[in-house]
Amino acid sequence: MKKFAKLITMIALFATGMQAEEKSIILATTTSVENSGLLSYILPTFEEKTGIKVKVVARGTGAAIEMGKRGDADAVFVHAKDLELKAVEEGYFVNRHDVCYNDFIIVGPKNDPAKIKGLNEATEAFKKIANSKNLFISRGDNSGTHVKELQIWNLAEIDPKNQKWYLEAGQGMEKTLRIANEKQAYTLTDRGTWLAIRDELDLTMLFEGDTILVNQYGVMAVNPEKYEHVKYDEAMQFINWIISEEGQAAIGSFKDKYGNQLFIPNAK
Amino acid sequence: MNFLVEAFKQAFYLIFHLDRELLQIIGLSLEVSGGALLIAAILGIPFGAFVGLKKFHGRGFIITLLNSFMGLPPVVVGLFLYLLFSRSGPLGFLGLLYTPTIMIIAQFILAFPIVAALTHSACVKVEPDVKLAARALGATSSQVTRTVIREARYGIIAATVAALGRVMAEVGGIIIVGGNIAGYTRVMTTTIALETDKGEFELALALGLILLLISFLINIALFSIQKKGAQKPQWL
Structure with missing residues (x-):
């Protein structure tokens, strides 16, 4: 003992x-x-x-x-x-x-099925994505990026929850981008993560510059x-x-x- | 494909050059899992033997409890400990959250039921003749217990090794309570999770290979112990 x-x-x-x-x-x-x-x-x-x-x-x-x-x-x-x-x-x-x-940017498939390239407002881009019903991947993890994304949906007066085209990854930015890549979907990302891995992705930057996207x-x-x-x-x-x-x-x-x-x- | 080859090359480079960061992470992993296993063995083996050898009220319930806790999900243990040891929780004053100590506690909780339950079944499986023979030869009750434990030793060692395998591979619990702090609470499995997130696959792969190697060694040990244990006792 x-x-x-x-x-x-x-x-x-x-x-x-x-x-x-x-x-x-x-x-x-x-x-x-x-x-x-x-x-x-x-x-x-x-x-x-x-x-x-x-x-x-x-x-x-x-x-x-x-x-x-x-x-x-x-x-x-x-x-x-x-x-x-x-x-x-x-x-x-x-x-x-x-x-x-x-800043945040919106990235998506190169053929831009929702036609958001050239728009001036992020809310406008989100509305078009919603209308196109093309997949959108959300972080879904209550991160800063996710909070910003929800703010924009809110301003666009769209409730994406439970929509078929809206997927919540529940993961970090990098994984979310990779999921968007596999599914050829749109997503909101911070520029840093995007720049770090864009070479590995078959996606392109489609929207930037709105003041609401300052991070x-x-x-x-x-x-x-x-x-x-x-x-x-x-x-x-x-x-x-x-x-x-x-x-x-x-x-x-x-x-x-x-x-x-x-x-x-x-x-x- | 090219990228996979490159990652493997880098991984082997890190392993063979004993990269300092890598060594430190492996060291902490062994410290945490080894520490947890040591405590689990010290407490779990006597407990398992006790449950296996003595008849008492509620024994069946304890055995069922141990068996079901063998499959305890690590994230649940992590969550439970987090709430308990968070500064706003009842044990927060200890300041243990995000330290290696609480990682040991978490892994101990995972390892204990495995050690205890498998020790119990090893003791139960010892031939009843052994007990009878010992008693016939005039052994006291505690001597009988010791004899049975000695006979069950292969099963007990296997129990410990199985528990080690479980805690070494665990990630969900320790990432919650340890916080994955670089150089402080970052172990092999949590590094793999993080580096994969970052897309830095070299370090993740190197650690993955080492983890595989360790679990391979553990299983070789387990296999040879079990083979030895399967042989009949010499005196029969």
Whole structure:
């Protein structure tokens, strides 16, 4: 029995030993930021400068905000400004700042069966897609992209839910694009993910440029008054760095492997 | 087709050059799954033997419970632990969410029923003659128990190996509770899921090959243990 107790203690020590470490924060963010490689490009500079390790958990925007609301993250870096401002208003977050932006585009089959090429408004394009009954793949995962898509359907006064031509993937942007490719369907995508994998896809960009398609990224800290345990000071160091000249320059200089700039810094 | 060949080439390059990131991920996988298995074995083997050898009230129910928990869906375990250990949950104050520790807990929950249930059936299957012989030779009750466990050892080892196979291959549970944080809670299976999402198939493939290799080795071990166990005891 003694031996047994000893073993259990050893395991407990072993388990806690793995946790002992330097200062760190948990940053809840979106797959588009993490998968594009932006964070692994800019974070080492910050970590070296401050000694704060940033542990990145990548989810959809909705899930990332939810993580913060539950107190499971110290800061969030997402792209659904309306949702962010709402969560700040509800008292879950403080110090929200714009960080950078890029834009959404509509991609689809090269023969463009819904004839959306050359249109001026995204709502117009969505209406035409709905009328054509050509397949449209939605992220369906409550991500920033999904929220934007629903906003446009709403403005176009169309309820796509349960329509035969509307499929919800429930997955990340990359997988959704691949599904759209297999099914020769339309989809709304952020430009970064599109640029990263367009060479592998038999789809083409059909619509861009409407102001509604601006994709604003923002950062905010979990309210320390809501959750005492959050590492507010470290989170604020991160936020202040990413909106500083140095952080902004780092974002601006990030390029994907094809040399495209994916994020345009615009912190004020 | 070309792309597949290229991915395989890259994968082998990563494996043979012992890429640091790759090693770190494999190390954490072994640490988490090994740790979970160790605890599951320490608790599950005595528990399974106890259920297998002693008659008590509610025994049938426990056996049914163990057997059905063998098929516990990992995502459900992950969800359950997430809600329990989230800062807004009852055990949130422990601060265990998104740490390797909670990944061990999750895999322990998956491994324990397998170890316990298979140990139980191994003990039950031991020839009744063994028990009788031990008793006839004047063994005390605890000595009888030990003799039976010794006779069931091949079945018990097989139980442990089967549990290891299950936790090594698991992804749904640990991605929820571990968060797949690079260099901290990212293991082989969660890396494969992520890299496939990103379209970076080289690292995913390299890890997939290693995972296959490990599960192949585990099964070789299992097979040879079972073969040994199938031989009659020497004294018969």
